Amino acid sequence: MSDHQTVEHQQLRVTVTDHLNVGYDECIHEEEACWRVYNVTNFLEDHPGGDEVLLAATGKDASDDFEDVGHSTTARALMDEYYVGEFDVSTIPTKVKYSPPKQPYYNQDKTSDFVIRILQFLVPVAILGLAVGVRIYTKSD
Numbered sequence: 001m002s003d004h005q006t007v008e009h010q011q012l013r014v015t016v017t018d019h020l021n022v023g024y025d026e027c028i029h030e031e032e033a034c035w036r037v038y039n040v041t042n043f044l045e046d047h048p049g050g051d052e053v054l055l056a057a058t059g060k061d062a063s064d065d066f067e068d069v070g071h072s073t074t075a076r077a078l079m080d081e082y083y084v085g086e087f088d089v090s091t092i093p094t095k096v097k098y099s100p101p102k103q104p105y106y107n108q109d110k111t112s113d114f115v116i117r118i119l120q121f122l123v124p125v126a127i128l129g130l131a132v133g134v135r136i137y138t139k140s141d
């Protein structure tokens with residue numbers, strides 16, 4: 001990835017959260033993956049078609065929506081004011097490899113678990129037995 005593309009990605013990331021309109025024709029690059037990016041934040045209030053349609057098209061390819069309206073040449077010329085730049089969508093990583101969260105340490109040794117349980121039972125019983133034994137012993141004196 002060139003420095004140029006990196007800069008445009010940064011622009012995109014910043015402007016996406018800031019009401020970005022993307023996707024229109026006439027890319028400088030010829031690949032289909034190339035999008036033109038418009039930041040229409042400052043145009044929301046002035047847009048004759050209203051802000052809702054722009055917000056609905058935010059962050060995605062708005063080419064069809066734009067064309068369906070049949071925008072005038074004045075509208076097309078106005079777009080230049082909000083033009084941010086181009087970026088190649090094919091450079092966006094589509095798949096993020098899933099790595100499961102690390103499990104806490106799990107003791108596989110069942111034998112030592114069993115011994116601990118037996119001891120947990122035997123120790124109080126032994127203490128109780130000792131106490132009873134001492135009691136009986138001291139009583140007979």
Ligand code: HEM
Binds near residue numbers: 062072076
């Ligand atoms: C930077 C991008 C855009 C600019 C500069 C722009 C500009 C304009 C202008 C100047 C008009 C007045 C009519 C005309 O001259 O054609 C208009 C109308 C309109 N625009 Fe946009 N527009 C943009 C993007 C969009 C998008 C992405 C949508 C749809 C998602 C949209 C939907 C509409 C609608 C529905 C109207 C009203 C049409 C009517 O009432 O006849 N516009 N726009």
